[in-house]
Amino acid sequence: MLKHVVGITCTVMSAIALIALFGSMIGGTCLSYCVIEDHWGPAGGLVALVFLPLLFSVAPWYALVKGDALPLVVTYGGMIVVILMYYLRLLLLGDNDI
Numbered sequence: 001m002l003k004h005v006v007g008i009t010c011t012v013m014s015a016i017a018l019i020a021l022f023g024s025m026i027g028g029t030c031l032s033y034c035v036i037e038d039h040w041g042p043a044g045g046l047v048a049l050v051f052l053p054l055l056f057s058v059a060p061w062y063a064l065v066k067g068d069a070l071p072l073v074v075t076y077g078g079m080i081v082v083i084l085m086y087y088l089r090l091l092l093l094g095d096n097d098i
Helices: 002-050 052-063 072-091
Strands: none
Touching: 002 052, 002 072, 052 072
16 A cells, blocks of 8 residues: 555656656746847847757856846756656655666
8 A cells, every 4th residue: 555655656746847847947948038138139039049959058057147047046946856856756666776
């Protein structure tokens, strides 16, 4: 019985982690796009959309340099929460592949 409760708990944690990951990626991308468009105008925003992976990885750090830490917190803070939930799930399931 306890094994089933742990399995259901881990499934719910996985779903929450995926939703949090999706939310942080979408939110971080939108915030990063807004920072790029504010600083470089519509042409910079268009280039940022063309090079979306570069926008997602570099723009939060650019925003931090410009004085806005929110894109960095949303993008990478959400990823840290997801990683912690994943490792907690592994510990609950008893997988020793950490």
